[in-house]
Amino acid sequence: MTNVTRALMGATALCGMAAIAQAETLTIATVNNGDMIRMQELASDFTEQHPDIELDWVTLEENVLRQRVTTDIATKGGQYDVMTIGTYEVPIWANQGWLVPLDDLPEDYDKDDILPAIAGGLSVDGTLYAAPFYGESSMVMYRTDLIEEAGLEMPDAPTWDFIKEAAAAMTDKENEVYGICLRGKAGWGENMAFLTAMSNSYGARWFDENWTPQFDSPEWKAALDDYLMLLNEYGPPGSANNGFNENLALFQQGKCGMWIDATVAASFVTGDDSTVADKVGFALAPDNGLGKRGNWLWAWSLGIPAGTDAEDAAKTFVAWATSKEYAELVAENEGWANVPPGTRTSLYENQEYLDAAPFAQMTLESINAADPNNPTVDPVPYTGVQFVAIPEFQGIATAVGQQMSAALAGQMSAEEALEAAQNLTSQEMQAAGYGQ
Amino acid sequence: MARAVSTRRKAGFTIAAWIIGLAIFFPILWTIVTSFKTEAEAISSPPSFVFFNWTTENYTTVLERSNYFRHFWNSVVISLGSTVLGLIIAIPAAWSMAFVPAKHTKNVLMWMLSTKMLPPVGVLIPIYLIFRDIGLLDTKTGLVIVLTLINLPIIVWMLYTYFKEIPGEILEASRMDGASLRDEIIHVLTPMAVPGIASTLLLNVILAWNEAFWTLNLTAAKAAPLTAFIASYSSPEGLFYAKLSAASTMAIAPILILGWFSQKQLVRGLTFGAVK
Numbered sequence: 001m002t003n004v005t006r007a008l009m010g011a012t013a014l015c016g017m018a019a020i021a022q023a024e025t026l027t028i029a030t031v032n033n034g035d036m037i038r039m040q041e042l043a044s045d046f047t048e049q050h051p052d053i054e055l056d057w058v059t060l061e062e063n064v065l066r067q068r069v070t071t072d073i074a075t076k077g078g079q080y081d082v083m084t085i086g087t088y089e090v091p092i093w094a095n096q097g098w099l100v101p102l103d104d105l106p107e108d109y110d111k112d113d114i115l116p117a118i119a120g121g122l123s124v125d126g127t128l129y130a131a132p133f134y135g136e137s138s139m140v141m142y143r144t145d146l147i148e149e150a151g152l153e154m155p156d157a158p159t160w161d162f163i164k165e166a167a168a169a170m171t172d173k174e175n176e177v178y179g180i181c182l183r184g185k186a187g188w189g190e191n192m193a194f195l196t197a198m199s200n201s202y203g204a205r206w207f208d209e210n211w212t213p214q215f216d217s218p219e220w221k222a223a224l225d226d227y228l229m230l231l232n233e234y235g236p237p238g239s240a241n242n243g244f245n246e247n248l249a250l251f252q253q254g255k256c257g258m259w260i261d262a263t264v265a266a267s268f269v270t271g272d273d274s275t276v277a278d279k280v281g282f283a284l285a286p287d288n289g290l291g292k293r294g295n296w297l298w299a300w301s302l303g304i305p306a307g308t309d310a311e312d313a314a315k316t317f318v319a320w321a322t323s324k325e326y327a328e329l330v331a332e333n334e335g336w337a338n339v340p341p342g343t344r345t346s347l348y349e350n351q352e353y354l355d356a357a358p359f360a361q362m363t364l365e366s367i368n369a370a371d372p373n374n375p376t377v378d379p380v381p382y383t384g385v386q387f388v389a390i391p392e393f394q395g396i397a398t399a400v401g402q403q404m405s406a407a408l409a410g411q412m413s414a415e416e417a418l419e420a421a422q423n424l425t426s427q428e429m430q431a432a433g434y435g436q
Numbered sequence: 437m438a439r440a441v442s443t444r445r446k447a448g449f450t451i452a453a454w455i456i457g458l459a460i461f462f463p464i465l466w467t468i469v470t471s472f473k474t475e476a477e478a479i480s481s482p483p484s485f486v487f488f489n490w491t492t493e494n495y496t497t498v499l500e501r502s503n504y505f506r507h508f509w510n511s512v513v514i515s516l517g518s519t520v521l522g523l524i525i526a527i528p529a530a531w532s533m534a535f536v537p538a539k540h541t542k543n544v545l546m547w548m549l550s551t552k553m554l555p556p557v558g559v560l561i562p563i564y565l566i567f568r569d570i571g572l573l574d575t576k577t578g579l580v581i582v583l584t585l586i587n588l589p590i591i592v593w594m595l596y597t598y599f600k601e602i603p604g605e606i607l608e609a610s611r612m613d614g615a616s617l618r619d620e621i622i623h624v625l626t627p628m629a630v631p632g633i634a635s636t637l638l639l640n641v642i643l644a645w646n647e648a649f650w651t652l653n654l655t656a657a658k659a660a661p662l663t664a665f666i667a668s669y670s671s672p673e674g675l676f677y678a679k680l681s682a683a684s685t686m687a688i689a690p691i692l693i694l695g696w697f698s699q700k701q702l703v704r705g706l707t708f709g710a711v712k
Contacts, residue, residue: 027656027657029656031671032668032669032670032671032674032676033671033673033674034674037501040501041501056656056657056658057657058656058657058660058664058668059502059668060652060664060667060668061667061668061670061671061672062671062672062673063672064652064667064670067653068652068653071560071561071564071653072564074561075561075564075565075568076568077564077568077573078568078573079573079574079656080656189672243672244672244673245671245672245673245674245675248674248675249479249481249675252476252479252675253479253480253481262673264673268674268675272476273475273476273479273675
């Protein structure tokens, strides 16, 4: 009997040890960009600290990833333990109860260090639902040599009138230099991200407080007229097909005088692949004196799906990847300029970082100038600067973006595009039951 | 005189065929060329076709960053598995439809084809839920089943067309000689239909290899084939065209080589019965 008991106890102990030795595997879904790829390369630091946790990476293109993780989280598929999501998904998913609240991260994580605008975009009722990995806003990137030749000086906070003047002065179509490059490719994350942010600075908004679409307002008309004029008169040919990557290529080859786009582009236009790296200046996105600028706010963040069977390990990983120590690890291996920007106040107080990244100050000011909870001049019932955080927005904004892109390509007038946008948005919102 | 015209015509046709062939192949060629450029050269305008610094750096980076061979192996298992399973089901089905047609055989064939007309995303959520409940998400078995079902209508249709070309009298003769149904299908019908079966097999391997909706949506880390490998190099924020081209080249190379070596078989199979 004693032998049997002893054997049983031994077996139990062995099972316990086996359980300890068996590593937990985290499946992490990420997007393909420089910062995320760097995280994968540096992840050995994490697995050395936590030998009981293994990491499996799934890297996908942004739109594929969005479709993939949305399917999984909506059906509680349980394929991922950590998901890379943006400021658009976080409030919607958190309200559905799909995300694990991150209110018990370790003390040394220093949650208060997260930039307030970013934390605001990733929180619902004061609770953080995803940890920011990098944050971005948008700003003006311009050619210092061209603006000097034009006899102008770019202010730190330009107005749209100045942008129009500078675009006209810098355009030299014979030499393939275009005063301004902007997004024209249809898509809720492409031309509509830019146009929505731009329209905020013109006093326009997507919906009034009763969820009635506002594309018939004079503010939208003014914003769209200026956008079309800028690109038709001073933009590169075929602007209606240009997204972030196309404009980046044009700017790097010296074909754009100004480019208003994501702050994350700053490190690309001043990087090795750029032919104009030493001739780039930065300024805040323009305004019209109404108290809102035409810049957006986005943060790629790490969220944990509710129901994962590795919640604690996932939290440990999320805390590591978005910590101050991670920033130091990147600096040690790749230099300060490559630290993921736009998430922590402490990074912008670090002189080494400020010296290494000439665009740091403008990035910080751009992020601080955006308020996702109060994005427009007039009050609105939604959050989000360049998007409206409702599930229907992706579909509606992509359809609206097609109208805007068609107007840019000359297939319809600005009035027709706005009318079509108003009609289709009204229909979709009514069908979805808003404002009833 | 007549001969001169016909030579000129022949030359004209040859040139036209080459131009069309090159135009169709050009995107693949351009992808391969881009994969040997640096990222800066990949976006340079005007682009250079030959005169740039050829580099294999992108291939090294891609191989370091991703587990190519795991994706490759998954692709092989999924495409071959689904095709073989599909053939096992489709050969008897096509036999019965070709040689013992019933009143509604034509309707059944049309109905099978109609399943290809539904946009796959329409059934994504139900299939995802079923897979979740029976534990088939992110498994090769699950993908083999789904791809078999997706390609089954095409396999049955192709085989049906080939079998229709085989004279029923030969099968009758074998029956007269005492062949059982099993013998008839395995020893008489199949050997005669080998070119058709081979081309069906090749075409379906290619279709399964390139299938990018289900293979992306039903996998995560373990069963992801080469389509997921390519998708991991596409980026809307950042110019990684050279690396994306290298990944694409590595993903299509095996199937391109297979297609190259078996082109005679493929053409023969696809034009089977077209000319009497």
